[in-house]
Amino acid sequence: MPARLDDAVFRAALGRFTSGVTVVSTVFEGVDHAMTASAFTSVSLTPPRVLVCVDTRSRFHDPVLASGSWGVSILDEAGQDAASRLAVRGRELTHQLDPFPHHRGTVTGAALLDDALGWLECRTWRTYDGGDHTIVVGTVVAAAVVGGRDDPLLYYRSHYGSLLRRPVSERGPDPAPAVPERPVLEPGSGSGGA
Ligand SMILES: Cc1cc2nc3c(=O)[nH]c(=O)nc-3n(C[C@H](O)[C@H](O)[C@H](O)COP(=O)(O)O)c2cc1C
Numbered sequence: 101m102p103a104r105l106d107d108a109v110f111r112a113a114l115g116r117f118t119s120g121v122t123v124v125s126t127v128f129e130g131v132d133h134a135m136t137a138s139a140f141t142s143v144s145l146t147p148p149r150v151l152v153c154v155d156t157r158s159r160f161h162d163p164v165l166a167s168g169s170w171g172v173s174i175l176d177e178a179g180q181d182a183a184s185r186l187a188v189r190g191r192e193l194t195h196q197l198d199p200f201p202h203h204r205g206t207v208t209g210a211a212l213l214d215d216a217l218g219w220l221e222c223r224t225w226r227t228y229d230g231g232d233h234t235i236v237v238g239t240v241v242a243a244a245v246v247g248g249r250d251d252p253l254l255y256y257r258s259h260y261g262s263l264l265r266r267p268v269s270e271r272g273p274d275p276a277p278a279v280p281e282r283p284v285l286e287p288g289s290g291s292g293g294a
Pocket of ligand 1: 121134135136137138139140153154155156157158159160183184186187188189190191233255
């Protein structure tokens, strides 16, 4: 155990954690804001909550805190170009979503990218100072998944990647439990879960 944390090693260790990739989005004062985010995780099944860690220096930070609601697009492999472009620092923000087919969340109006395996809509529940990122915890007010797509976009050591699936499922012989296409979890329905 080193006496002092080496910043480069810290970053290298974090890079060894493979994640999925999302695009988080919000609408503030009628303007779309969006950015690529992999620091996303589930928090609670009942009530349904997730979090995303947002860099305080990002231009997405203030609008998402101000709007109080946001969308999450869990990207599939076809979303790699969107992930790449919506992560470019200082990019032109006006019309940044135009190249990427998207639709609107029915509850929040957030832009949700079509090249995704599923979507969540959230209302901010709490925010926490995490250091140079704000931890934004949201209550999930709507969720949907896409039937017939099953190839998540992965991120590992600054590379996008694909999932090589082992045939045995932890859930038993059926690796893909049937999920109705685009089920919607309405606010206050009391059910939920990942
Ligand atoms: C794969 C990937 C994952 C990222 N995950 C996050 C994240 O979870 N939180 C975050 O604040 N920034 C994350 N970023 C960086 C932001 O996307 C990037 O800083 C932001 O889009 C810069 O835009 P800006 O110039 O408008 O601030 C990620 C970038 C990539 C490529």
